[in-house]
Amino acid sequence: MTEDAPSKRAGTRDSLFLTALMRLGSETRLREVRVRNLSEGGLMVELAKVAEVGTPVALELRGIGDVTGKVAWCTAGRIGIALDSPINPKLARKPVSGA
Template sequence: MAENEQDQSDRAGQRDSLLLMAHMTLDGETVPREVRVRNISEGGLMAELPVSAEIGSPVALELRGVGPISGRIAWCTQGRVGVAFDRQIDPKMVRKPVGGGASTPDYAKSATVPKTKPFGR
Protein backbone atom coordinates (compact mmCIF):
# COMPACT_ATOMS: atom_id res chain seq x y z
CA MET A 1 0.00 0.00 0.00
CA ALA A 2 1.35 3.44 -0.93
CA GLU A 3 2.03 5.94 1.84
CA ASN A 4 -0.78 8.24 0.68
CA GLU A 5 -3.27 5.33 0.68
CA GLN A 6 -2.13 4.41 4.20
CA ASP A 7 -2.67 8.01 5.38
CA GLN A 8 -6.19 8.01 3.93
CA SER A 9 -6.95 4.63 5.50
CA ASP A 10 -5.70 5.80 8.93
CA ARG A 11 -7.72 9.01 8.65
CA ALA A 12 -10.90 7.14 7.71
CA GLY A 13 -10.47 4.81 10.68
CA GLN A 14 -10.35 7.74 13.08
CA ARG A 15 -13.69 9.25 12.03
CA ASP A 16 -16.75 8.77 14.20
CA SER A 17 -19.97 8.56 12.18
CA LEU A 18 -22.97 10.15 13.84
CA LEU A 19 -25.89 12.44 13.21
CA LEU A 20 -26.25 15.49 15.40
CA MET A 21 -27.19 19.11 15.05
CA ALA A 22 -24.66 21.89 15.57
CA HIS A 23 -24.50 25.64 14.99
CA MET A 24 -22.15 26.97 12.33
CA THR A 25 -21.33 30.59 11.52
CA LEU A 26 -19.66 31.11 8.16
CA ASP A 27 -17.23 33.94 7.46
CA GLY A 28 -19.14 37.19 7.01
CA GLU A 29 -22.32 35.91 8.70
CA THR A 30 -23.57 37.16 12.06
CA VAL A 31 -26.29 34.60 12.72
CA PRO A 32 -25.34 30.94 13.20
CA ARG A 33 -27.11 28.37 11.05
CA GLU A 34 -28.13 24.88 12.14
CA VAL A 35 -26.24 22.09 10.37
CA ARG A 36 -26.28 18.29 10.53
CA VAL A 37 -22.91 16.84 11.47
CA ARG A 38 -22.41 13.47 9.73
CA ASN A 39 -18.97 12.51 11.05
CA ILE A 40 -16.38 13.96 13.36
CA SER A 41 -12.77 13.36 14.33
CA GLU A 42 -10.17 15.05 16.52
CA GLY A 43 -9.22 17.32 13.66
CA GLY A 44 -12.47 18.12 11.86
CA LEU A 45 -15.97 17.19 10.75
CA MET A 46 -18.25 16.77 7.79
CA ALA A 47 -21.62 18.53 7.86
CA GLU A 48 -24.56 19.09 5.57
CA LEU A 49 -24.56 22.70 4.38
CA PRO A 50 -27.12 23.86 1.79
CA VAL A 51 -24.96 26.80 0.63
CA SER A 52 -21.49 26.85 -0.85
CA ALA A 53 -18.54 28.01 1.22
CA GLU A 54 -15.13 29.16 0.07
CA ILE A 55 -12.29 26.74 0.80
CA GLY A 56 -9.96 28.20 3.42
CA SER A 57 -12.53 30.60 4.85
CA PRO A 58 -12.92 30.74 8.65
CA VAL A 59 -15.90 29.17 10.38
CA ALA A 60 -17.14 29.13 13.98
CA LEU A 61 -18.97 26.12 15.40
CA GLU A 62 -20.86 25.32 18.58
CA LEU A 63 -20.68 21.58 19.29
CA ARG A 64 -22.62 19.82 22.03
CA GLY A 65 -20.26 18.66 24.77
CA VAL A 66 -17.33 20.63 23.31
CA GLY A 67 -18.59 24.21 23.10
CA PRO A 68 -17.25 26.82 20.70
CA ILE A 69 -14.57 25.74 18.23
CA SER A 70 -13.09 27.56 15.26
CA GLY A 71 -11.86 26.10 12.03
CA ARG A 72 -11.51 26.54 8.28
CA ILE A 73 -13.45 25.14 5.33
CA ALA A 74 -11.35 22.25 3.98
CA TRP A 75 -13.66 21.28 1.10
CA CYS A 76 -17.20 21.94 -0.14
CA THR A 77 -19.32 19.88 -2.53
CA GLN A 78 -23.03 19.30 -3.27
CA GLY A 79 -24.58 20.22 0.07
CA ARG A 80 -21.72 18.99 2.25
CA VAL A 81 -18.71 20.68 3.74
CA GLY A 82 -15.53 19.58 5.48
CA VAL A 83 -14.18 21.67 8.35
CA ALA A 84 -10.63 21.42 9.72
CA PHE A 85 -10.56 22.52 13.36
CA ASP A 86 -7.98 25.07 14.55
CA ARG A 87 -7.31 22.81 17.56
CA GLN A 88 -7.97 19.15 18.25
CA ILE A 89 -11.04 18.06 20.19
CA ASP A 90 -12.10 14.86 21.92
CA PRO A 91 -14.86 13.54 19.64
CA LYS A 92 -16.18 11.35 22.47
CA MET A 93 -17.30 14.53 24.26
CA VAL A 94 -19.77 15.21 21.44
CA ARG A 95 -21.48 11.86 22.09
CA LYS A 96 -21.59 12.32 25.87
CA PRO A 97 -25.11 12.86 27.26
CA VAL A 98 -25.87 16.44 28.21
CA GLY A 99 -28.18 17.57 30.96
CA GLY A 100 -30.95 15.67 32.58
CA GLY A 101 -32.45 18.32 34.81
CA ALA A 102 -35.88 19.91 34.65
CA SER A 103 -34.77 22.48 32.06
CA THR A 104 -33.41 19.82 29.66
CA PRO A 105 -35.90 18.98 26.88
CA ASP A 106 -37.16 15.37 26.95
CA TYR A 107 -35.59 14.58 23.57
CA ALA A 108 -32.13 15.49 24.94
CA LYS A 109 -32.38 13.38 28.09
CA SER A 110 -31.01 9.86 28.36
CA ALA A 111 -33.56 7.15 27.73
CA THR A 112 -34.68 5.35 30.88
CA VAL A 113 -36.75 2.24 31.41
CA PRO A 114 -39.73 2.82 33.70
CA LYS A 115 -39.98 0.61 36.76
CA THR A 116 -43.06 -1.58 36.64
CA LYS A 117 -44.69 -3.91 39.09
CA PRO A 118 -44.77 -7.63 38.29
CA PHE A 119 -48.07 -8.95 36.93
CA GLY A 120 -50.68 -10.00 39.46
CA ARG A 121 -49.52 -7.84 42.34
Protein backbone atom coordinates (compact mmCIF):
# COMPACT_ATOMS: atom_id res chain seq x y z
CA MET A 1 0.00 0.00 0.00
CA THR A 2 1.39 3.38 -0.89
CA GLU A 3 1.57 6.33 1.46
CA ASP A 4 -0.99 8.34 -0.53
CA ALA A 5 -3.53 5.52 -1.01
CA PRO A 6 -5.91 6.67 1.78
CA SER A 7 -6.06 10.18 0.31
CA LYS A 8 -7.38 8.74 -2.98
CA ARG A 9 -10.45 7.21 -1.31
CA ALA A 10 -13.78 8.58 -2.41
CA GLY A 11 -16.75 8.35 -0.09
CA THR A 12 -17.18 7.31 3.48
CA ARG A 13 -16.12 3.82 4.51
CA ASP A 14 -18.63 1.82 6.52
CA SER A 15 -16.82 -0.49 8.96
CA LEU A 16 -18.54 -3.83 9.24
CA PHE A 17 -17.98 -7.54 9.38
CA LEU A 18 -19.68 -9.74 6.83
CA THR A 19 -18.73 -12.62 4.61
CA ALA A 20 -18.82 -12.60 0.83
CA LEU A 21 -17.85 -14.90 -1.99
CA MET A 22 -14.95 -13.74 -4.15
CA ARG A 23 -13.22 -14.88 -7.33
CA LEU A 24 -9.74 -13.43 -7.83
CA GLY A 25 -8.36 -13.13 -11.36
CA SER A 26 -8.74 -16.31 -13.39
CA GLU A 27 -9.58 -18.55 -10.41
CA THR A 28 -12.39 -20.97 -11.16
CA ARG A 29 -13.71 -21.34 -7.63
CA LEU A 30 -15.33 -18.83 -5.32
CA ARG A 31 -13.69 -18.37 -1.94
CA GLU A 32 -15.30 -17.05 1.22
CA VAL A 33 -13.75 -13.79 2.44
CA ARG A 34 -14.41 -11.38 5.29
CA VAL A 35 -15.39 -7.87 4.27
CA ARG A 36 -14.08 -5.35 6.81
CA ASN A 37 -15.24 -2.10 5.26
CA LEU A 38 -17.41 -1.03 2.38
CA SER A 39 -18.18 2.17 0.51
CA GLU A 40 -19.88 3.16 -2.73
CA GLY A 41 -16.67 2.71 -4.67
CA GLY A 42 -14.72 -0.01 -2.89
CA LEU A 43 -14.15 -2.42 -0.06
CA MET A 44 -11.46 -4.14 1.95
CA VAL A 45 -11.36 -7.89 2.43
CA GLU A 46 -9.22 -10.14 4.57
CA LEU A 47 -7.31 -12.58 2.39
CA ALA A 48 -4.04 -14.36 3.07
CA LYS A 49 -3.25 -14.62 -0.65
CA VAL A 50 -1.11 -11.93 -2.28
CA ALA A 51 -2.69 -10.32 -5.34
CA GLU A 52 -1.21 -7.98 -7.91
CA VAL A 53 -2.64 -4.47 -8.22
CA GLY A 54 -5.03 -4.42 -11.18
CA THR A 55 -6.11 -8.07 -10.84
CA PRO A 56 -9.83 -8.39 -11.72
CA VAL A 57 -12.14 -9.43 -8.88
CA ALA A 58 -15.74 -10.69 -8.85
CA LEU A 59 -17.74 -10.74 -5.62
CA GLU A 60 -21.16 -11.84 -4.41
CA LEU A 61 -22.19 -9.43 -1.64
CA ARG A 62 -25.20 -10.09 0.59
CA GLY A 63 -28.00 -7.63 -0.11
CA ILE A 64 -26.18 -6.22 -3.15
CA GLY A 65 -25.51 -9.13 -5.48
CA ASP A 66 -22.71 -9.59 -8.00
CA VAL A 67 -20.13 -6.84 -8.31
CA THR A 68 -16.80 -6.55 -10.10
CA GLY A 69 -13.69 -4.53 -9.54
CA LYS A 70 -9.91 -4.57 -9.46
CA VAL A 71 -7.31 -4.95 -6.73
CA ALA A 72 -6.29 -1.40 -5.74
CA TRP A 73 -3.72 -2.43 -3.10
CA CYS A 74 -2.57 -5.50 -1.22
CA THR A 75 -0.81 -5.79 2.12
CA ALA A 76 -0.35 -8.46 4.80
CA GLY A 77 -3.68 -10.29 4.89
CA ARG A 78 -5.78 -7.52 3.35
CA ILE A 79 -6.79 -6.46 -0.12
CA GLY A 80 -8.39 -3.19 -1.17
CA ILE A 81 -10.76 -3.47 -4.10
CA ALA A 82 -11.91 -0.58 -6.30
CA LEU A 83 -15.34 -1.40 -7.70
CA ASP A 84 -16.15 -0.97 -11.39
CA SER A 85 -19.55 0.58 -10.60
CA PRO A 86 -20.84 2.33 -7.46
CA ILE A 87 -23.01 0.38 -5.02
CA ASN A 88 -25.27 1.28 -2.12
CA PRO A 89 -23.32 -0.06 0.89
CA LYS A 90 -26.38 0.26 3.15
CA LEU A 91 -28.00 -2.65 1.31
CA ALA A 92 -25.37 -5.01 2.78
CA ARG A 93 -26.56 -4.11 6.30
CA LYS A 94 -30.22 -4.98 5.69
CA PRO A 95 -31.38 -8.11 7.54
CA VAL A 96 -31.69 -11.25 5.47
CA SER A 97 -35.32 -12.31 5.16
CA GLY A 98 -36.28 -15.91 5.81
CA ALA A 99 -39.37 -15.69 3.59
